[in-house]
Amino acid sequence: MDMAFLIETIVKIVVILLVFSALAGFGTYFERKVLAFMQRRLGPMHVGPYGLLQIAADGIKLFTKEDIVPQNVVAPIFKIAPVITAATAFMAAAAIPFMPSFTMFGYEVHPIVADINIGILYILGVMGAGLYGPLLGGLASANKWSLISTARAASIFISYEVITGLALLAPLMMVGSLSLIDFNTYQAGGFGDWIVWSQPVAFVLFVIAGFAETGRTPFHLVANDHEIIDGFGTEYSGMRWGLFFIGEYANMFFISFVIAIIFLGGYGDGSGLGALALLAKVSFIFFFFLWTRAAWPDIRPDQLMWLCWKVLMPIAVINIVITGIVMMF
C-alpha cells in the first residue's frame, strides 16, 4: 500500500463521481428528449440551443430550493435516506471495469477502483442495499402515499433479488468466476463469443430484473405518479429529492455497464475500438430503458409479484438445470 496506489485510487473515485453525477444530469435530458420524440413532441426547447441548458436550469433549481423537513417525520432517517440511494449507487461502481486498461504518461491505468475477485456479487449486493433509500424515506415521512410506496419497495426488493441471482447463476457457471474482468476475457474472442448467444434466457431475465431493481417503467411502482403521487419522494424537496434522482440515474448507467460486460462482450479484446464498442452498448441499453418507458404502461403490484414468482423464477431455475446438464456432458 504505497502512496502512488492511494493517490491513484482517490483520483479514480473522484473521476467516477464527477463523470456519473454529470451523466445523471444528462440522463434526465436524454430521457425527456427521447420520450418527446416518441410521443411526437419537442421536449425541452427554450433554455439554450435545443434545450441543452435545461440541465443547468434544473441543477440551479434543485440546489437553491428551500430544504423542507416537514412536521411529524423522523428527521434523522428522513435526512439520511436520499444519501443512501446516491451513495450506494456510486459504491457499487467500485467493482465495475469501465474501460480496458490503458497507458497514460508511461503509467498503466486500470479503470476499475477495486478489482476484487467477487465483483459481480459485491455490485448486486450494494445495489440491492440502495433500495433502503426509498424504504427509509417512505417509512420516515408521515405520509400514506410514501408508506404504500415503501411496502412496494420492500416486496420488489425481496422478490427481484431472487431473479437477479438465479439469472446470473447460469453464466457464472460457464465462466467459473465472479470477477467482471474474467467475464470480459471469457468473451474476448469477438461477436460470436458473447454470452448472450449461449444464455439468451438468462439475459432476458437479468434485464427484466434490472428494470425492477432500478425502479424503471414498467416496474415503476415505488413512485407511480398517477396513483401514489411521487411515493417515497412526496415529502422531499430541493437537493434531497435531487439525490434520489442522481442515485436512480447513476444506477441505470451502472446496471447498463453490468449488462454490457456480462452478456454483450464488454470491451472485447481491450483495444480502443473495444472501449468505444462498450460505450455504444451502454448507450443502447440506456436508450432501451427510455424506449421501454415510452412504449409500455406500468403494471399492477400483484402482476409484478405474479410475474416474479410464477413466471420468471421457474424459468430461471429450469435454465440453471439445463445449463448444468449441458456443461456436465
Added chain:
Amino acid sequence: MFEAVAFYLFAFLTVVMFSITVFTKQALYALTSLAAGMIFISAFYFILGADFLGAVQIIVYTGAVMALYAFAMMFFDTTRDVKEHTRSPQIVFLLGGMVALLIVIIFAVPIVSENITANYPVAEGVGNSQAVGIVLFTKYLVPFEVAAVMLLVAMVAGIVLAGKKMDHSLTLMEDEEIEFAEKSNEKAVS
C-alpha cells in the same frame, strides 16, 4: 496501518449501531441501525480477505432486515415511539447482561489460551468463493443438505399457512363480491 485504522473505525461504528438498536424506543431507528451494523460487519470480512463472505453478509442481511421492516410497517406506526411494557427493567438488564457476558467469555477463552488452529486452512492458489465451496461440499455436505431440506419444509409450511385463499384475488374482485366474501367468512367463523 490502513487495516488497523479500518478495523477500529468499523469496530466503533458497529458497536455504536448495535447499541442504538438495543437502547432506542423508535422502531425505525432500531431497524435502520441494525441494518447499518450488519453492513459494517461485512467490513471485517473484507479486512480479513474473506471477500466472498463479506459480499454474502451484505446481500443476506440487507434482505433479512428488509423483511423485518415489512413487519414493522404492519405492526407499528413507525413515526411514533413504541411503548414498551417491561415490568422490571432490572431483571431484563441482568439477564441480558449475563447472556452477553457469557457469549464474550465463550469466544474469548480460546483466544486467551491460544488454542485456535485452522482446521481447514485456505488452499493456495484457490479463489475465495472456491475455497468456501470446497469446504461446504466436502466436509460440511450433510449439514448443508439438511439445512436445505429444513428451508424447504419451512417454505412448504408457509405456503400451506398463507395459501388458504390464494384462488381469490382482491384486486380482480368487484366491491360487492368482496363484501359478500367477508360476510360469508363471518358466518363461517361464528
